[in-house]
Amino acid sequence: MKQHSKLSQKQEQQAEQTTHTAHAHAAQEFSNSDELLRFDAGQTVVPPEIAERLKKSAAAIAPPEPPRSWWKNLFGG
Secondary structure, rough: OOHHHHHHHHHHEEEEEEHHHHHHHHHOOOOOOOHHHHHHHHHHOOOOOHHHHHHHHHHHHOOOOOOOOOHHHHHOO
């Protein structure tokens, strides 16, 4: 019977910690979706394989060309 009470005490403590953690996260409010996404990105760990694939994909994308200046458009330069 003593083992049962010790086990239930541990379970109660874990449930209490989980409840406190859930309340701490529930108290977070965001003014817009961008803040929510930034917060989530800060909390999420990206697996190394995916991070490597993202780096390769980003390196393969060419940067956009700067817009032509107005005088080149006007005089055809």
